[in-house]
Amino acid sequence: MWVYEKKLLYPVKVDTCNPKLAKYLMEQYGGADGELAAALRYMNQRYTVPDKVIGVLNDIATEEFSHLEMIATMIYKLTKDATPEQLVEAGLGAHFVNHGHDLFYENAGNVPFTATYIQAKGDPIADLYEDIAAEEKARATYQWIIDVSDDTSLNDALRFLRERENVHSLRFRESVEILKEERDRKKFF
Amino acid sequence: MNPAFQEERELMLQLQEADFVVVELTLYTDTHPNDQDALNQWREAIKRASAIRRQYESRYGPLSLHSIPTEQAIEAGWRWNQPPWPWQR
Secondary structure: OOOOOOOOOOOOOOOOOOHHHHHHHHHHHHOOOOHHHHHHHHHHHOOOOOHHHHHHHHHHHHHHHHHHHHHHHHHHHHHOOOOHHHHHHOOOHHHHHHHOOOOOOEOOOOOEOOHHHOOOOOOHHHHHHHHHHHHHHHHHHHHHHHHHOOOHHHHHHHHHHHHHHHHHHHHHHHHHHHHHHHHHHHHHO | OOHHHHHHHHHHHHHHHHHHHHHHHHHHHHHOOOOHHHHHHHHHHHHHHHHHHHHHHHHHOOOOOOOOOOHHHHHOOOOOOOOOOHHHO
């Protein structure tokens, strides 16, 4: 089970209302390499992997949900004071007519989230390679968003998230090595 | 900024930092279960985060329902269903 903590993993501040930046951030909210996809992918894989790597999947999945909350907070803060005209100007007109000021699990191009973004292959090493790729793709997305953002407060939190992708990628790489070692040991004895 | 508000912000930030150390060391020890030094750091990090959490919650009320609300917090008006929620801060 989970218990809610009334705090963010890392503080999220924004300088100004900026719906265009919010639109870009939706890629990390409901996009293929976003935080929701990451959280759901790892949470689902943890049931059937060997015991030695359950912890890493469980704990990274849990952290991804806290990243999802940070991204949601960013989008909320960047759009809450925007007028419908400002949303239209930022390319969020289609979002506004469907969802008003609500958030929605969709990517930066307004494509709704789909479970087809993630896989569960029944092969722990194949799954962990997907997880490593997912972290690297999310890291790249954070970099591209930072490159087009001039909100210095927001960029601080985005750099934190970018760095977490690196750490998660590393932990998944170590998990692959742990499984390979276990596999090779079984072969010889 | 109102000084009481600022104090709360500072203590929250300290807790976020301390909790993050626990998150990071938990992931590290997941893949390095025999690293005794890391395991010791992890235990210390949990101890430190727990002490800061007690300090924060006794003053400003529970952050989760695993902590007992102090009479001081209830009297000061703390309720679970009370803003600010994290995205409103």
